[in-house]
Amino acid sequence: MATGEFSDMNEDDLRRSFLILGCKFFQLNSNPTALNVQRHLSERVETLEQRAKEATDIIESLRDTVKKASHSSTTLASALNWLTLALVIVGLLTVIMQAVSIWAK
Numbered sequence: 001m002a003t004g005e006f007s008d009m010n011e012d013d014l015r016r017s018f019l020i021l022g023c024k025f026f027q028l029n030s031n032p033t034a035l036n037v038q039r040h041l042s043e044r045v046e047t048l049e050q051r052a053k054e055a056t057d058i059i060e061s062l063r064d065t066v067k068k069a070s071h072s073s074t075t076l077a078s079a080l081n082w083l084t085l086a087l088v089i090v091g092l093l094t095v096i097m098q099a100v101s102i103w104a105k
Contacts, residue, residue, distance in 0.1 A: 009017065
């Protein structure tokens with residue numbers, strides 16, 4: 001029933017409608033199947049909430065792992081850059097020593 005229909009009713013019709021709708025409400029809620037469905041849905045919502053919390057914890061753990069991996073990668077890249085620089089310097093010194101030995105002869 002629409003709200004406009006209630007405003008047009010007299011007091012006796014309103015009481016009758018209230019009783020009819022109240023009976024329908026309690027009939028629906030007293031149905032064991034409806035209660036089982038509500039209980040089942042409530043359990044499923046709880047399960048979803050638990051899984052969402054677990055997923056949040058896993059994502060947080062993954063975020064920490066990625067942060068640590070990024071730091072390790074940066075450290076490794078820096079070490080490799082220094083090693084490459086040292087090898088370039090050794091190579092240049094070798095070339096210079098060979099050049100000097102060739103010119104000295």
